[in-house]
Amino acid sequence: MQNQSQSQASSRSPAISRSPREKLPALSGYQTDGFFDELVDKDCVARPDAQALVDLIISLPPKELLRRQDAIERALFKMGITFTVYSDSSGTEKIMPFDVVPRIVSSLLWKHIDAGLKQRIRALNRFLCDVYNEREIVQEGIVPAELIDSCPAYLKQCVGLKPFNDVWCHITGTDLVRDNSGAVYVLEDNLRCPSGVSYVLQNRHVMKRNFPQVFRASQIRPVSDYTSRLYGMLREVAPPHVDDPTVVVLTPGVYNSAYYEHSFLAQQMGVQLVEGRDLIVKNDHVYMRTTRGLKRVDVIYRRIDDAFLDPKVFRSDSVLGVAGLMNVYRLGNITLANAPGTGVADDKVIYAYVPDMIRYYLDEEPILASVKTYVCHDEEDREYVLSHLDELVVKAAGESGGYGILIGPHATDEQRQEFAKAIRSNPRNYIAQPTLQLSRMPTVVGDHLEGRHVDLRPYILCSRPDDVWVLPGGLTRVALKKGSLVVNSSQGGGSKDTWVIAEAGQPIASIDSPSTH
Amino acid sequence: MLSRVAESIYWMSRQAERAENLARFIEVTLYMILDQPEFVVDPWEPLVKVTGDNEWFTEKYGVADRDNVVKFLAFDTEYHSSMLTCLIAARENARGVRETISTESFEELNEFYHFVQDNAEAQIKDPTAEFFEQVRLHALTWTGVLDSTMAHDAAWHFINLGRLLERADKTSRILDVKYFSLLPSLEDVGTAVDDLQWSTLLLAVSGFEAYRREHHLADVKKIVEFFLFHKSFPRSILSCIRGADGSLAQIDSDCGGDRTTEVQKQIQSLLHRLSNTSVEEVIAGGMHQFIDRLQIQLNEIGVSLGQDYFHSTQPA
Numbered sequence: 001m002q003n004q005s006q007s008q009a010s011s012r013s014p015a016i017s018r019s020p021r022e023k024l025p026a027l028s029g030y031q032t033d034g035f036f037d038e039l040v041d042k043d044c045v046a047r048p049d050a051q052a053l054v055d056l057i058i059s060l061p062p063k064e065l066l067r068r069q070d071a072i073e074r075a076l077f078k079m080g081i082t083f084t085v086y087s088d089s090s091g092t093e094k095i096m097p098f099d100v101v102p103r104i105v106s107s108l109l110w111k112h113i114d115a116g117l118k119q120r121i122r123a124l125n126r127f128l129c130d131v132y133n134e135r136e137i138v139q140e141g142i143v144p145a146e147l148i149d150s151c152p153a154y155l156k157q158c159v160g161l162k163p164f165n166d167v168w169c170h171i172t173g174t175d176l177v178r179d180n181s182g183a184v185y186v187l188e189d190n191l192r193c194p195s196g197v198s199y200v201l202q203n204r205h206v207m208k209r210n211f212p213q214v215f216r217a218s219q220i221r222p223v224s225d226y227t228s229r230l231y232g233m234l235r236e237v238a239p240p241h242v243d244d245p246t247v248v249v250l251t252p253g254v255y256n257s258a259y260y261e262h263s264f265l266a267q268q269m270g271v272q273l274v275e276g277r278d279l280i281v282k283n284d285h286v287y288m289r290t291t292r293g294l295k296r297v298d299v300i301y302r303r304i305d306d307a308f309l310d311p312k313v314f315r316s317d318s319v320l321g322v323a324g325l326m327n328v329y330r331l332g333n334i335t336l337a338n339a340p341g342t343g344v345a346d347d348k349v350i351y352a353y354v355p356d357m358i359r360y361y362l363d364e365e366p367i368l369a370s371v372k373t374y375v376c377h378d379e380e381d382r383e384y385v386l387s388h389l390d391e392l393v394v395k396a397a398g399e400s401g402g403y404g405i406l407i408g409p410h411a412t413d414e415q416r417q418e419f420a421k422a423i424r425s426n427p428r429n430y431i432a433q434p435t436l437q438l439s440r441m442p443t444v445v446g447d448h449l450e451g452r453h454v455d456l457r458p459y460i461l462c463s464r465p466d467d468v469w470v471l472p473g474g475l476t477r478v479a480l481k482k483g484s485l486v487v488n489s490s491q492g493g494g495s496k497d498t499w500v501i502a503e504a505g506q507p508i509a510s511i512d513s514p515s516t517h
Numbered sequence: 518m519l520s521r522v523a524e525s526i527y528w529m530s531r532q533a534e535r536a537e538n539l540a541r542f543i544e545v546t547l548y549m550i551l552d553q554p555e556f557v558v559d560p561w562e563p564l565v566k567v568t569g570d571n572e573w574f575t576e577k578y579g580v581a582d583r584d585n586v587v588k589f590l591a592f593d594t595e596y597h598s599s600m601l602t603c604l605i606a607a608r609e610n611a612r613g614v615r616e617t618i619s620t621e622s623f624e625e626l627n628e629f630y631h632f633v634q635d636n637a638e639a640q641i642k643d644p645t646a647e648f649f650e651q652v653r654l655h656a657l658t659w660t661g662v663l664d665s666t667m668a669h670d671a672a673w674h675f676i677n678l679g680r681l682l683e684r685a686d687k688t689s690r691i692l693d694v695k696y697f698s699l700l701p702s703l704e705d706v707g708t709a710v711d712d713l714q715w716s717t718l719l720l721a722v723s724g725f726e727a728y729r730r731e732h733h734l735a736d737v738k739k740i741v742e743f744f745l746f747h748k749s750f751p752r753s754i755l756s757c758i759r760g761a762d763g764s765l766a767q768i769d770s771d772c773g774g775d776r777t778t779e780v781q782k783q784i785q786s787l788l789h790r791l792s793n794t795s796v797e798e799v800i801a802g803g804m805h806q807f808i809d810r811l812q813i814q815l816n817e818i819g820v821s822l823g824q825d826y827f828h829s830t831q832p833a
Binding site: 080254267273278 | 616617624628771
């Protein structure tokens with residue numbers, strides 16, 4: 001998972017006026033410290049949709065919340081949703097830290113997010129079709145050609161390809177953040193193999209068990225149909241001549257950190273989870289080796305990176321993929337989701353041009369804002385960045401996972417000089433953004449609640465350009481360390497359940513409905 | 518089913534069954550020494566012998582006392598077939614086929630593994646029969662969960678096959694411990710010590726009650742017959758092989774096979790031999806030799822299974 005890289009605001013607001021509620025247990029003493037809080041307003045009064053939840057929290061003795069959090073963490077451990085701590089030779093296992101206080105997203109805000117994400121996916125698909133074929137957006141001078149051609153994720157091997165239904169990004173996880181005004185920004189699009197949706201489903205599963213009464217009171221939209229939708233989408237994008245497509249999930253194997261998710265999704269869809277060594281290319285088709293001999297495969301939901309897909313075309317040393325796969329793909333005999341080459345559209349530099357893409361392809365104004373982004377490739381932007389390094393967050397385009405980042409206001413002079421040098425020698429590789437004050441949420445710390453910064457990753461499925469579906473929910477990641485903006489699980493980040501409130505007429509999650517478990 | 522999945526699921530099942538049987542060995546021995554404080558016969562050395570890895574043991578541990586044998590058989594992760602090693606491997610295999618087995622069975626195996634792992638340190642210091650009894654109960658729960666939550670399709674039949682082949686092997690080894698090592702002299706047959714040991718051996722396969730109901734008194738021939746040829750007791754060798762043959766037939770029909778595979782031929786020939794041999798013949802020909810040959814045949818069956826089902830490259 002990517003980590004959030006904005007800087008925190010260091011100012012703390014003075015003591016705020018307190019509502020009588022606050023004196024009650026659990027939320028007592030809670031302070032927003034001047035940050036935008038997802039659950040309560042600046043006076044620590046519950047936001048309208050969060051009333052039932054906040055009432056519950058204040059009615060519980062502080063220890064009770066902690067007890068339920070422990071119960072949920074034990075359940076997750078029992079379910080084997082763990083990763084191994086490699087530094088520990090005894091094979092200690094840990095779950096991704098879970099926080100019991102859910103995030104609540106109002107139906108109005110969700111409507112905005114839903115519309116904005118759909119618009120964005122439509123534009124990104126158009127861009128991917130264009131950039132691997134006619135390249136009109138480049139010819140029009142909207143996106144500089146050299147930015148495309150120098151992008152490591154732009155695969156020359158995919159030039160001229162047209163995936164079925166013109167869909168390149170079938171599954172997307174877009175990272176959103178909110179600033180101090182509560183406005184939503186897209187932080188980045190993850191178009192390659194976005195992970196985390198299994199946490200969304202399993203977090204919900206354990207929360208329903210532990211807080212049935214709030215579920216009844218809160219009108220929460222269900223997430224449990226995600227895997228059915230995913231399977232339906234994958235069938236719909238199968239090669240058109242196939243009547244009853246065989247769908248598989250392709251994983252790098254049990255040692256991959258997201259392996260649990262791969263097996264979970266395969267199990268929930270009822271399809272085979274395959275590794276590269278289970279697949280073979282024969283007669284221009286892909287087959288899997290079964291106890292009944294070879295069986296043809298039509299759709300691969302691949303969870304391995306482009307570079308490892310086919311040793312004949314990409315990295316020749318890769319043993320994770322399937323030799324000859326790209327040729328089958330080119331012949332139209334297999335669907336790969338997501339299509340190889342989609343990474344060019346989530347490059348950190350290309351990100352800056354997504355609003356222009358929306359205007360160009362759709363003739364619409366972007367619904368969701370992007371974070372103001374300075375592209376160091378551009379001379380004017382570069383000069384601005386170099387002279388404002390102490391205010392900006394600088395990111396290397398070729399890095400992820402929190403590497404190659406300078407948080408200007410917190411950096412030393414030496415670090416800033418190092419980045420200035422790196423920017424000058426390879427401007428294509430750098431962007432800069434202003435620092436945002438990320439929104440916060442009450443989070444269990446010891447035996448009480450404190451505000452911690454959060455982001456949100458909703459998941460989007462696309463089977464046709466006009467058929468985009470957004471899971472009403474998402475992965476809320478929370479930076480558990482005080483003051484930290486790093487939500488990455490490897491760096492002390494955890495997750496929360498995300499409750500999207502239903503509008504009148506929309507289905508709600510019933511605690512009696514079949515769970516995803 | 519994917520060949521890799523079939524192979525993993527088969528091994529998962531064998532490894533868990535192996536862990537269960539090791540726990541049974543240790544549990545009954547720990548109980549037995551409570552009843553036999555004077556150590557008429559050393560109960561630990563034979564447990565090492567039947568593994569066939571006694572050289573490795575002697576090199577690492579030296580003397581075969583309680584603490585060393587328990588550590589070796591139960592918790593030594595450097596030993597390729599200790600109870601904990603088997604559970605780690607079974608769980609790793611289960612992780613690799615998680616989408617094929619039921620969620621409940623994964624979670625049960627996961628708990629089983631954590632239970633053993635969490636108690637390892639304390640049990641190495643002071644092993645208790647009670648702990649190994651808990652292990653046996655975990656194993657029984659796991660097999661029950663598998664059998665009641667999975668469709669009895671090809672995947673389940675591979676599980677059953679792995680379980681039964683391993684169980685046949687271990688039942689034969691339990692019998693071998695007694696006959697070959699515990700009781701070298703025929704004069705001891707029928708003594709109180711002998712009775713205790715035979716009872717212990719029956720307990721190790723959960724067969725004490727079933728045996729008593731049919732035969733009431735301990736009798737060498739009848740006990741050997743019970744272990745080898747009982748038609749319906751689930752841990753007798755004949756019963757295991759018959760079940761394995763049945764599962765193999767189901768797998769084959771599910772795999773749409775119209776040829777008789779090598780492994781089917783082998784298992785049917787073993788079944789034929791078991792059905793047409795009497796306990797008198799076994800004892801006359803030497804029981805250890807009989808068991809030795811049985812184990813070789815079981816190994817060959819395992820090898821053929823791999824060739825017939827786990828490495829396919831031909832289109833269906």
